[in-house]
Amino acid sequence: MHIRIQNLVKKFGETVALKGVSLEIQSQELFFLLGPSGCGKTTLLRLLAGFYQPDAGELLFGDENMAGIPPHRRNTAMVFQNYALWPHMTVAENVAYGLDVRGVTGSNRKQRVSEALGIVQMEPYADRSPNQLSGGQQQRVALARALVIKPDVLLLDEPLSNLDAKLRLEMREEIRRIHDQTRITTVYVTHDQKEALSLANRMAVLRDGQVEQIGEPRTVYREPANRFVADFIGETNWYPAEITAFVGAEATLKTQFGLFQAASTKPRKAGDKVLLGIRPEAVEIGNGPCNELNTIIRHVSYLGEVEQYGLELAPGILMKAFEQNPAEIRLVGAPLQVHVRPANALLMNH
Ligand code: ATP
Numbered sequence: 001m002h003i004r005i006q007n008l009v010k011k012f013g014e015t016v017a018l019k020g021v022s023l024e025i026q027s028q029e030l031f032f033l034l035g036p037s038g039c040g041k042t043t044l045l046r047l048l049a050g051f052y053q054p055d056a057g058e059l060l061f062g063d064e065n066m067a068g069i070p071p072h073r074r075n076t077a078m079v080f081q082n083y084a085l086w087p088h089m090t091v092a093e094n095v096a097y098g099l100d101v102r103g104v105t106g107s108n109r110k111q112r113v114s115e116a117l118g119i120v121q122m123e124p125y126a127d128r129s130p131n132q133l134s135g136g137q138q139q140r141v142a143l144a145r146a147l148v149i150k151p152d153v154l155l156l157d158e159p160l161s162n163l164d165a166k167l168r169l170e171m172r173e174e175i176r177r178i179h180d181q182t183r184i185t186t187v188y189v190t191h192d193q194k195e196a197l198s199l200a201n202r203m204a205v206l207r208d209g210q211v212e213q214i215g216e217p218r219t220v221y222r223e224p225a226n227r228f229v230a231d232f233i234g235e236t237n238w239y240p241a242e243i244t245a246f247v248g249a250e251a252t253l254k255t256q257f258g259l260f261q262a263a264s265t266k267p268r269k270a271g272d273k274v275l276l277g278i279r280p281e282a283v284e285i286g287n288g289p290c291n292e293l294n295t296i297i298r299h300v301s302y303l304g305e306v307e308q309y310g311l312e313l314a315p316g317i318l319m320k321a322f323e324q325n326p327a328e329i330r331l332v333g334a335p336l337q338v339h340v341r342p343a344n345a346l347l348m349n350h
Contacts, residue, residue, distance in 0.1 A: 034206070083130070086130070160190075287337065
């Protein structure tokens with residue numbers, strides 16, 4: 001189902017939760033709404049479900065305008081973070097609920113319940129009560145309950161945030177598998193950028209009721225539209241800088257720690273004040289073709305798969321850096337030469 005959202009505005013009294021949001025979600029897409037708490041993600045999801053009506057703007061499912069169409073006539077299904085299963089019904093009865101409401105009975109009902117439980121690999125648990133299941137299993141049942149009605153649009157509201165870290169990773173893979181198998185157009189709300197980066201076909205980053213950027217995970221991560229998106233989607237070291245030359249697509253910058261080369265997709269000119277962003281993982285240890293920096297290690301934090309350093313570039317100027325699979329022990333106070341490839345630098349308007 002193709003979804004078109006045009007200039008959608010939603011107010012709650014004085015609060016403007018959505019300030020004219022426009023975006024398109026393609027049929028069969030796994031689309032993420034990502035942003036910090038209060039940015040309007042849940043409000044947008046609820047507008048899609050029909051739980052709220054917009055104050056202005058349009059929402060179209062395919063060619064059909066959703067204005068005034070109540071939730072039960074939209075053929076959407078929502079999964080909540082707290083599962084919202086009925087405790088007095090078995091797993092199978094919970095899953096069948098949406099079919100009962102729609103008047104699906106007999107062998108068709110039975111077959112669809114077992115098909116939906118099959119998709120989430122919960123068939124053996126059909127006769128159990130939800131309180132005899134783990135959190136992850138309950139979330140699978142909640143997914144089956146949504147899938148059983150064969151929705152045109154599946155709406156997921158932070159579906160994994162009640163699960164512990166390891167289970168969350170496992171369920172991420174499950175959601176991907178289920179989406180690959182069903183190809184249901186899915187809108188997934190989260191504030192977890194790793195969840196969005198690892199699963200999304202495309203995502204919209206929201207801030208304060210507005211869309212800051214729409215794109216594929218790699219584009220949003222590598223070419224963030226602004227500092228807010230860059231900071232929200234990952235970690236970045238920021239330094240004020242001034243362009244001294246711009247040749248081809250590469251800028252020479254004057255920084256507090258010397259000259260620096262950075263690729264720029266936008267044209268720049270000498271004298272422009274910019275912010276230079278360097279992701280911690282873009283810092284490479286050892287010599288390089290350019291942007292070699294002689295630093296002093298000021299902090300070390302061992303995290304197993306990665307070691308995190310605070311490097312001093314010049315008096316009082318620090319840079320966070322990651323080293324994958326650290327084998328060598330590096331000590332605070334020791335010098336460390338690093339380099340950054342120009343293509344891995346971010347440039348933002350100051
Ligand atoms: P979170 O990640 O914390 O759930 P969110 O991005 O989903 O946040 P929304 O729940 O959509 O954000 O809220 C957006 C804004 O609208 C917030 O300022 C919130 O306080 C306000 N808001 C949401 N629902 C209501 C409501 N029913 N009544 C009044 N204000 C509301």
